[in-house]
Amino acid sequence: MKIWDWSYVWEAFPYLYQGAIVTIEATLLGFAIALILGLVFAMIRQSPNRYVSTTMAEIVEFIRSTPLLLQLFFVYFVGPQIGIFIPAWTAGIGVLGIHYAAYCSEVFRGGIENVDGGQWEACTALNLSRTRTWRTIILPQAIPPMVPALGNYFIGMFKDTPVLAAISVFEMLQQAKNFGGNNYRYIEAITMCGFFYYVFSLVASAIVQSVRVWLNRRYHLQ
Template sequence: MKIWDWSYVWEVLPYLYRGAILTVEATLLGFAIALVLGLIFALIRQSRNRYISTAMAEMVEFIRSTPLLLQVFFVYFVGPQFGIFIPAWIAGIGMLGLHYAAYCSECYRAGIENVEGGQWEACTALNLSRQRTWRAIILPQAIPPIAPTLGNYFIGMFKDTPILAAIAILEMLQEAKNFGAENYRFIEAITMVGFFYLVFSLVASALVQAISLWLVRRYHLQ
């Protein structure tokens, strides 16, 4: 019996293609949710109301301190017991986004707190509204330094998508497992999955570096 058979490599590719499309879609949609929710969480934590900011901080800490798989299981399997029925795709993407939003919010918060206090004082002296202060002054200075960290979370989310298989979403790794079970050949399928994850991570890392450099030039070197 051959250890490696190229014929199985070509045979598994259609399976991996289907799974790869779903994996990439899950990553892009989940990360879009994480970026938006993370920023909202970070802004709420800047609230002048101590009770609101504290409640938000506790919620973020709770999400970060519990496993993603447990959160997905709770929403998808426990939710129906309370009359909450969420399709697997929505539950999986939603929890990916929410889980990583907690991490992104801490990243945003670090960037915001890194902005010099004099910037706030200058905005107040110029009588700028709070909304314009955030949009035009604070966030453009806070986001470029944290772009590499956000990019790392993007790559991390991509590598966490196999968790979706736990609620019957056929992402790439699950497709490879199904192929292996049907053909009694796992080495080619699993190896090709690893190769795809490696290539995607390297490409994503290069894109993150390019975007980070562009942001720094756009907001700091003009």
């Protein structure tokens, strides 16, 4: 029996292609949720109301301190027992997004707090609205330095998508396992799956680097 057979590699491609589409969609949608919610969480934590900011901090810490897989199981399997029925795809994307939103919020918070306090005072002196202050002064300065850390979480989410197989969302690794189970040949499919993860991660890293350079040029940062 051959250790490696290229014919099985070509047979595995349709499985891997289907799984890759699911993996990429889950990553892009989940990270979009993470960015939006993460920014919302960070802004709430900046609230002058101590009770509001403390409550938000505890929620973020709770999400960060519990495993992603446990959160996924709770939403998908425990939810129906209390009358909450969420489709597997929606549950998977939602949990991925919320889980990583907690991490992204800390990146946003660090970036926001890194903006010099004089910027806030200048905005107040110029009588700028809070919305305009955030949109035109604070976030343009805070976001560029955050890009590398956010990029790391983007790649991390991409590599965490195999947990979706636990609720029957057939991403790339699960499709590779399905192929192996059907053909009794795992080495080709699993190896190619690993190779695709590696290539996609390199592409994502290049995109993140390009975004960082573009933002630095746009806002004239070093």
